[in-house]
Amino acid sequence: MDALADLLDGPRARGAFMLRSTLSPPWSIRIQDEAPLTLVSMVGDEAWLIPDGGEPQRAGPGDMVIFRGPDPYTVSDDPATEPQIVIHPGQVCTTPDGTSLSEAMDLGVRAWGNDPDGTAVMLIGAYQLKGAVTRRLLSALPAMAVVRGDTWRSPLVDVLQDEIGRDEPGQDVVLDRLLDLLLIATLRAWFSRPDAEAPGWYRAHGDPVVGPALRLLHDDLTHPWTVAGLAAGTGVSRAALAQRFTKLIGEPPMAYLTGIRLAQAADLLRESDATLDAVARQVGYGTAFALSTAFKREHGVSPQEYRTARPAATA
Template sequence: MDDVLSGLLQDIRAHGALFDQSALAPPWSVRFGDGAPLSLLTMVRGDAWLTSGGEEAVPLRQGDVAILVGPQPCDVADAPGRAPMVFQHTGNHCTAPDGTPVTADDLAMCTDLDDPEAGAVLLRSAYPVQGQVCDRVLTALPRLALVPAAPRRPLPLAMIEAELRKDVPGRQVILDRLLDLLLLSTLRDWFDRPESHAPAWYRAHRDPAVGRALKLIHGDLARPWTVASLAAEAGMSRARFAQRFHGLLGQPPMAYLTEWRICRAADLLAGTDATADAISRQVGYANAYALSVAFKRTLGIRPTEHRALARAGATPNTAPVHQP
């Protein structure tokens, strides 16, 4: 892991990701209410209107990619204001407005995927996310991040479209990995847009000196970094490096390093069976006691409490003291 976005996909790579691709003939309208914490939508063919969280409908043109954050339902329709004709629930279970279970074959609005007469082809991907590293990325996003279509279709999206038409062994694993690529490429495209107000940790990677230091930190949290050693790697004096880092990130280098060590430790505690001693060494602390002291100071609870809450299915109400 050498940056925050890479860390996102390293820890929460898709497994059995939900893909929905439907050819739709007007009039049509679908409400997705499966509570996915992160989802992507794109129109492979034709245009649509997207409504999320009760806000005003926005156009979703062919080739646009929309990132939706949060479990709120969203509607996609051929016209703004059209009432949902199909409700999709958890587990890809669909019902009519009256609650009657339905399949694609039951719906007049659904046609064959290869039918040239189909008015629109909608692709939706639900993405499972959780953990401190994920929170850093998701809290930097608006509820809806819409990336307009590029002159050339993104390669991951083109490959997903081709794979969805197959029914061969290994299909789901390939789709999972392609979703990772689509998510990352779309996030980068969004953060590179002026209106995104990209977070400091993303903008700072463009700085030659501080960007190198960030890659070193994220690439090797266990190394006993100091301001002096990071400054030397960046080719700057200690004082100048510390000033430049603080100016770009809004906090001193060692404070940033501590937060990321604790974020990583929190995710390892929640997602693995590794001992506290093993995790402490992995993220740069001498032993479990040193990790516990830093963990409590940063997140407000002890590592054992964090792990117990995660194992119980609860979401620890923790956040770093500073989160640029």
């Protein structure tokens, strides 16, 4: 397992918000739903993407856009068009003055917009889950990432467009998994751009020394790793591994491993009913006490306090 796969192997889409939007100009939508991550595929026509405090960018057919929450942003036919629609938490849809638009914009099964034959067509998938592992991934992304359609191709967009309007048993699970796959494909395309400012763990994946070390760590987080053990597994000296790992990743091997373990522990605490002892074993700590000590040092609260706190308080 590599670092990207490990990050995406925790909080997967579960009951993600999925929609096919068709719009005719003029249109402008203010998004303030606080979703931690939203993926948009521009299928037809074009749209302007306007992050708060950022420069507008145009998205055309074939482009993929990742919005990192929870900050609001606007999507419109033209940067000059004033917002007519506001999307609130829970996907509540209103006018700017608060009048409900839920029925007026409903065009059928997972279909939404101001015109069923509108030229602007977007496929939208919003992750609702706020998990700690996801937060590590989000920290590696800008507020808005655009992957241009002329730089990549994926058959997943066509599959998603075919599936999004179906109303069959198990359809939500099908769409969740398609969203996960499309997100991974988009992230790969984003991080592999020649001008990408990819995080250190992604760039280091191809390094002949640090890459194998990362794979060893992510293949078995519960192993009692030491720098010496990693060095032996990669065929270099401890000093050489530590120096190269720190240079490429930005932190020493054991600090990186601790961060991954504690992030996974935080995710398990929020998303499962596992006991603290069980969580400790799953992430490589010998005892619940050892995990609690490291967890409080990292997060400032005990595992139990983290588990019972409101998500917004510790996001």
